Amino acid sequence: MGNFGPAAREALKDGQLRSNFRRAMDGLMSKRAALFADQDEWTRLRALGESIKARALAQLPELLEKLEANCRKNGIQVHWAETTAQANDIILGLLQKRGAKTLVKGKSMVSEEMHLNAFLEGHGIEALETDLGEYVIQLDHEAPSHIIMPAIHKNKQQIARLFSEKIKEAQYTEDVDALTGMARQVLRRKFREADAGLSGVNFAVAETGTLCLVENEGNGRLCTTVPPLHIAVMGLEKVVERLEDVPPLISLLTRSATGQPITTYVNMITSPRRPGEKDGPEEVHLVILDNGRSRSYSDEQLRRTLQCIRCGACMNHCPVYTRVGGHAYNAPYPGPIGKILMPQIEGMEAKGELAHASSLCNACVEVCPVKIPIAELLVRLRTEGAHARADAPVLQPGAERSTAEALAWKMWSRMATSPTAWKMAGTMAGTFDPLMPEAFGPLADWKKGGRTRPRFAKKSLHRLLRDKGVPDA
Amino acid sequence: MPDARDSILSRLRAAPRGPAPGSDFSVMEDRFFPPEERLARLRKMMEAVSAEFFETTKADWPRFLHGLLVQQGIGSILYGPGSEAGQRLAEEWPEGGARAVAYDRPMDSFKEEMFNGVEAGLTSTLGGIAETGSLILWPSADEPRALSLVPPVHVALLDPDKLHNTFWQAMRALGWSQTQMPANALLVSGPSKTTDIEQTLAYGVHGPKRLIVLITR
Amino acid sequence: MSGSMATTKPSTVYFFGTCIIDLVYPQAGLSAVNLLEREGIRVVFPQGQSCCGQPAYNCGYPDEARAVARHQVELFHQPWPVVVPSGSCAGMMAKHYPSLFKGDPFLPRVENFSSRVIELTQFLVNVLDLKLEDKGEPVKVTWHSSCHSMREMGVGDEPKELLRRLSNVELQELKRERECCGFGGTFSVRHPEISAAMAEDKVADIRATGAKTVLSGDCGCLMNIGTRMEADAKEARGEVIDGKHIAEFLWERTNG
Known part of the structure; x- marks a missing residue:
């Protein structure tokens, strides 16, 4: 198994490292922006770059x-x-x-x-x-x-x-x-x-x-x-x-x-x-x-990873990379490109977790000069990591699957497709919020981020709008 | 055991593939600098990375170069005696002052002197590129690769009538894809540089510390 | 701006409240409905709605997300615009639903739905050209752009345009407006420390503006930023700057 989490936590404690990266990334971002000030040229050149790599592939x-x-x-x-x-x-x-x-x-x-x-x-x-x-x-x-x-x-x-x-x-x-x-x-x-x-x-x-x-x-x-x-x-x-x-x-x-x-x-x-x-x-x-590249090539979506020209703009603009630095990824390619490339090269068992090290903010997608849909590929790899299937174009598909998480999403899906259950959950959350422990389940993790627990509203929007008489259909 | 080449290629061939998309190069075609502005643009771009420019003439440049080296305290210059520029230099080089060293043997028998014994190297260029401020070099048997690489100062001759808008346009104008490319074609856009230490710019990390461009009118 | 969205004022719109607004920030949703109704628009809020499905989708559970998405698509079946007070949920429904149903016979209905999805501030500015009469005291605010509103829905100047229409409101922009606050849905609990480091920087940026309120079009971000500020305040590391959805702010300022 990988070790991105602990390595990232260590890196976050190193103030010198964080300021070294912040300063460097700020400089690289502003230098790049100055050279692509002409939006029309950027748009056309980028489309050309993408087409050249797509044509080659x-x-x-x-x-x-x-x-x-x-x-x-x-x-x-x-x-x-x-x-x-x-x-x-x-x-x-x-x-x-x-x-x-x-x-x-x-x-x-x-x-x-x-x-x-x-x-x-x-x-x-x-x-x-x-x-x-x-x-x-x-x-x-x-x-x-x-x-x-x-x-x-x-x-x-x-x-x-x-x-x-x-x-x-x-x-x-x-x-x-x-x-x-x-x-x-x-x-x-x-x-x-x-x-x-x-x-x-x-x-x-x-x-x-x-x-x-x-x-x-x-x-x-x-x-x-x-x-x-x-x-x-x-x-x-x-x-x-x-x-x-x-x-x-x-x-x-x-x-x-x-x-x-x-x-x-x-x-x-x-x-x-x-x-x-x-x-x-x-x-x-x-x-x-x-x-492993020919394995990625076999899948038309993953193939787009191979468009990469290794410019590093994705890492320069990545808020996660800027905070934790390159070594936390424990991979030759860190940052967003590493998060999509490493799981494909080394497999889901060793590197599948990297696909989760992103807030999916799309900053990388915005600057990629050959338009690799990095966020889409992260989601795709998360999916491969959570589901074992025989013909998957990755090594060890399903290696990231947790039974508890799979069950939680199943229950969530049932609730979110049942109007009665959803509304009931809203009412319960609002009613019992004051009695809830300060930290349990995902809320405990939420608080690890130095944040207080969010408070559920007494009356949900469903309830407020029904009371207001807003039509349902 | 199946051959790696065949396994890789057969895996690639087995993948689903659509038609290859076309490419719209109009953004490359549209890039234009009026001919009278190209030299100024090239200079501005190259001076921004510390290249040095001097104006001379096609008739006078060997003498001018000699004077410049003496003035700058550069004691020797390596040149390719088989090239047109090299022949000019050999014929017109004044006595005394800076020493002209002919690159007339294979590098292998000559490495020690080249790395430690000469202070500058002379090359011609095929022209320049206005957009990026670049010199086009096609090293050859007569004008070897190391001339622009190993000595601490690289002196390049630039004909101001041979300036292109962009690299892409230069490549097409010169018909590169239809000719036999040289063993090593180069664009040189300044002296060797690095920002690997705290993003601070430093020159001459491995290649030449100085790039002197002689504009030959 | 959503592709085929009409730019003429519709008589009826659907309102999709989003799960975070539903459970944590209902005032934001209520205010948005109030704003729309004040413009003479009939707002329909299907009571069967729940979540856009993004949390499961982003975590790699597309089947579970698809079921939830399908539920919303079936519910919002009339040809009315679907106004969404969140760039992130709007992005999910407008941009990701069609790929989620790729190859599914249900796809045409999904595409029809997705083409009707519009983010609230885009609707208020580009469709309604909302006029605002500011009844509030002079105040300085700052604006936090959510990543998905900018990069998926293409929300640009619309929220700031709305703020400019409030005569007593001064906007002090963030130094790093385009940088993620660290929320990222389940990212915030999967990597809480990294998420927190991002939130910490965002909070510092907000404080540096001297604004009294931080506004956003996405309550996920507001929840992340707000709870981080609250924790800071508890440990005396700084005061809480009020965080508010722009709809709530607009309603408060103009409903004097």
Whole structure:
């Protein structure tokens, strides 16, 4: 079973964490809003983005085959993995074949999903995160708390302390330029010496066999340019049909994610080093991972989860995420996208509870650049979690079911379809309210939120309007 | 054991599917900046992320660049001797001052010097993008990828007559989907940057700390 | 605004009271009916009505929700608008009922019903263009938008427009008006601590406005915010700022 509840309660007690997140999310929300000030443009661009992803999904198997064929033609070798274990084995095999001992990594959420770093370390290969935020949390043996800004939960004092403890000869400083400089110094040597580089993929173009990556730091370019071996890993939903599909998606992605018109680098990789070229990797490999995605694909509603372009706007705007932070979800993808994706990837038993960690306020739905109906999908997953059925497109359907809750809804439904019972309940609640204990059943939970118990009115609206003579039909 | 590829593809093929929706690209087509405003827009966007601009001419830029490097105390610049810009630089580079270093060997035999021995790298560009303030780079055998990546300063030449409204329009105007894409095509929109520490902007985290754009009229 | 809703004043409307108003805030419902009747509209309140079904639906019990939804649809069968004093319940009935009955032969009737559902403030402004004569003392209020009224029913400026029509009422807007108060129906009891953290911030935002009353179009939010304030007051962490449904406020101010 999961542990979101207790983890969230712990996080709520941490005032520093809450203020770190609040400040960060406020900044990201206002930067994004400034870049989508033109409502008409936003509406049209978003419709275009949605259509591009929907079009790609409608032809997914054909586009994946086309991507594979074009990559092969370009000299990129393509591998398929049904599970994270298979993907890890493929990568290990590629590294061992070249005798690689060190791997520099650009940011890849799929590699987090695979727990690749721990796996490789178990096989004696150093996997070093090079995105500054990822580097920070790797130094502190932590997981990312945000898909775009992995170290967003830390303030600069915490990072300053960490660097002074973990980096040789580093002096304590809170100067951000100086801290950035320290990381640069350590990592440049690593880029130069690494035997292999790993990256994710933002968009893979079937038409040309091109892998597109966006980033600001240049570590992604270094990982995909300097070492002799480059391995790119992607979820199978990353494929798009045409090259011209990429610019609108990049525009939606960077503006939604960090409120930037574009990232510093858009890196489009179509082949390994060609004859006569002086740099670039000698080998490029693409690992395409399923890990439950084809199961979601089998259901037309759940399939829409696969439209995601991983911008993180949903978490930036999520009132729950802002309060509890990313680690409470105990998942590579936190926030609203994690609440719909994790139960589908890992199953209802392990992650079904995440679908309940939402007030269904729809703030995420409003900002999603590809119009994923996140709230609808949360409700759908809650339904799958509460009902076991043989052909469900999720793992362990019904794992969240409680007999007491199921019975309560059955009784509620009977009462709410029986006018007599409903009115009687209203009368009883009003009459006996003063005698009711302060906390029982759901009211006890209600009070855990530091709230007083709601008071039932002496006379229900039914009664007041009947007394007033308001017609019934 | 069935092959992963076949299992995945057959599961995907078994799913119910409707027709693929069309896409309305008019929002991309409509984006327009009058030609005379494009350079100003590109500069504004790039200067907002600390790119530096200098105006020179097509005839003079090597000499201008030399002077600029000397003035800024940049001691060396790496260039691709096989490229048109590289040939110009080699031929017209004044004696003394900043050293011009030819990128004429594979990186593998050259990493130490490239990472620690040169201070700047020179590239040409295919043009620029007004909307986002971006430079289009197509590295090649003659103008390798690392020139715009490894040295701490990236100097890029920009022809002000080659400015496009948007990335999408540039891609179509240049016919990218009909040509063989280079091993690595790039948009560069500023120096390397990060906001990973408390959302505070810092430059030069891994890639170049400075991006100098020479507008060649 | 609900799609096919007529913008001409109807002679008769249905009133769907919502379960929270029915049991906890009946004055809000009564005031809404009073406002409508004062405009010369015949208001019909089917006594067999209960709940929109949203609690079960949101918890993953669509069968139970469907039975309750069907009950309401059958009850509200005349071609009259269904006025709902809650953006959340209106959203359930207008936006989610049709998907709940997807593939069901009953769907056409559901769609007819859903197209007639309209949120109260939208009805008062867009259909009735309600004129208001303010008889109250000068007062400063603030407005809490419910998430579902904004994001499902598309309620925008209507409630504020109504407040502007009250000459002695000054509206001080919240800093984070669009942020959820933390109610979320059963979310408030499933994750009470998170819900409370959200309510706590909302209460602070409300206090910072210096308003005497916080108004909303959704009693679920008001219940969450109000009981949180009461608890604060008990522990001397701050005063209670009166929370009120906008219908009740409008009626009080104009029925002098």
